[in-house]
Amino acid sequence: MRRSSWILALLWAVVALPAWAATEIKFYYPVHLTGPLVKEIEAYVADFHKAHPGIRVEPVWGGNYWQNMQKTVAALQAGTPPDVAVHLAIDVVTLRDLDAVIPLDEFVQREGGDKFLADFFPGFVSDLKAEGRVWAIPFQRSTPILYYNKDLLRKAGLDPNKAPTTWDELLATAQKATVRDASGQATQWGLTIPDDPWLLMSFILQNGGRTHSADFKKVYLAEKPAVDALQFWADLANKHKVIPRHRTFPESVQDFAAGKTAMLIHSTGNLRFIRDSAKFEWGTAFLPKNKRQAVAIGGAGFFIFKKAPREKQEAAWQFTKFMTSPEIQARWNIGSGYIATRKSSFDLPLMKEYTAKLPQALVARDQLPLALAEMSTHDNQKVREIFRTHFQEVLDEKYTPEEGMKKAQAEMEKVLAPFQK
Template sequence: MKLNRSSRMAAVALAAGLLLTTAACSSDSSSGSGDAAAGVADGKPLDPNATVTISIDCAPGADQAAGKANYADDLALFKTKYPNVTINAKPYVGQCEVPAQQTAQYKAHDETGAFHAYFTDRDATLNSGDAQDITKYVNDETLPGFSSMLPSVKDNMTVDGKVYALPINYYTTGLVYNRDLFKQAGLDPDKPPTTWDELQAAAKKISALGNGITGYEDYSGGNTGGWHFTSELYSLGGKMVTADGKKAAFNSPEGKQVLKRLHDMRFTDQSIGATPVTQWADAFPPLATGKVGMFLGAPDVVKHLIEVLGADPKAWGLGPMPGATGPGNSLGGGDLYYIKKGQTPNQIKAEIAWINFQYQTPDSGQFNYARAKTLAGSSKDPVAIAIPQPYFWAAESPQIKAITESLKTNGNLPLSNYDPYIKNPTKSITEPPAAQQLYKILDTAMSAAMTDANANLDSVLATAESQANQILANQ
């Protein structure tokens, strides 16, 4: 297949009659296509001749030049297979999903036809009443590789055996670190810390470099603080909730250890900076400019640093999630698309076809590494290829085998930098029930640990436990 240069991608998409608009909304998707039959609600793929208009959110926006160009190209390529499908794609800038905005969207019921959510949003999404049961539409014909998807992924797609969502990303948390700062601090960049004691010691050495450099940073707001608390708790063997999911379990020795260590790093070691990191995007500029040595994150953090913030591709290493005595358990999560209720069968089939094409097909969409390599060679904008990321399928699946071969041919990043992460796989634990609500509560605990030198951490955690129990009792 001939690949389009980045300068032509947007034009190709527009010439194909596709719309990339900031105004796409649920009215596009729920009203149906006025000049096409509704279609049949079954497990057959979309008829290539069907005429249908759909809408989808979370398309790359103005801050993602490479991603935006690729997406436009993919829309055009999809049009060659489904010439009568029009996709209204709603772009985003910064973070695709902001919890407060999502809550308002669910309340107003104004989602796009296919709408983004995180694994943590399942309860809120289903409680909104807007998610369509797509079980009858999904199989190995409409979604090749469906039967080979990992159990941890399928668990987040389904409820009571019914399929409600399709995955587009799956991750396990690790340690993102600046290899250059490691070298300057006398640390081995090929051997990142694998325990929290080692991480704390490394952070002190990096902070000793001076010039406004700190060894480590962590979140304390915007639901991201509670998210990282959960990840760190899991890494020590702790639990967020009891086995029946009805009570909080984080007010434990492990939970207290998380907060105490962060408090010590901030106020005793001074290896965490004084400026709170309260929103998802706030963490990345200090990393990209070499002012922070280490941060917990999924591999796509490296992609963001390179492509969005222009960081040096060679500067970054990935290590496993630190634990108590070695690599610890890792928080697993990801992104999904739900399908909105009230659409015609053909709209649902078209959305499934697009999601499969763009996010789940080797050598296509996000896995089109050959195209990405061509773009990297011709574009002034940085393009990161071969970020190690857990995918949706079992290791022996045809999908994983095809993706692995493509990366060997087309990757442009120093894969050896990520060996500590790749060669030390950790157990993945899924996010807790009512995750976003619990994360919001625990933001306060994380903030206290890193902003209040005199914080009573036991009291803070006990208060969070009480609030969490009220939420869990109503699930």
């Protein structure tokens, strides 16, 4: 009797083994504002575990985009990279140069190839491709949009339902909405923009400029449209004094929610924070145009890493597919503000109900036909840091916009020199 019980227990253990021996994958991801967005990701992971009991995902928050990339690079150098990670579209080149990730065409073909990709907005797919291959699947995508506080515009004697549509109108609105004390110091800003290169790129594009070459080996920041775009931004800060300098992404969105600035140019990825925090009537609009209407696409996609065993790559694909499904993308749009990357997400009842109540959430999607690729190069993080440094030095009036952009261009060319083949 004891022997037969032992045999039955052994057989039960063998049958149960697959449930215990789930494939485990490590997942790195970034969000700028912790708290609610981290909880959103963790909720999706929990739902994935229910749908795929044979796979266990270990989510690891990596900080903001740049910190998350640094974490991945450090893990690659240590020989312990993640199995799957969310990284910026502009990191495609760097991750390929590091031989860190695999093309996903085999998985895409399994799901229907072009038919599968056709449900994603085209701009979100094109900048995740290189040399005709797909390197990531769109997940956390965004464009900058204009947020405006209707109450503060009304107080300034402006039409609260009419956002500025041109650079001239943006300046005029910011001037009227800026409030100063007796000493001339601003107590309420007309406009706030985080001084980040991604946002300056939109100004360059609106001014008819270009940022980088299609082969990722050249930059064009010393050209007149780029210099003049930076001049306009610097004048907003230093000549007209209608924007503060050196506000970060988190600081600036908190300033807007607190009623410290009448307008804000910022990622749609923080729309949830404004929705939940602002105690006033607010609206969203396309970014104002100058020579043309344009905006730089931002955000990220799911990459699968080369060092992962095939079993883990397969599991990573199942997780990627789940996280980029129409249903999860609809939930992510509502839960964060990032644009749902799937067209069909906007046809779901959940999404229709949400956007009917909050039409501001549709502005970023509707702006997509005007969106162009963000600047991307080899050794992208080093190039981007040069851009950021000289951009901020111009705002501090250490250099003129022309001097700052020429210095940035020269330093970037040195970084890119090894890739000129």
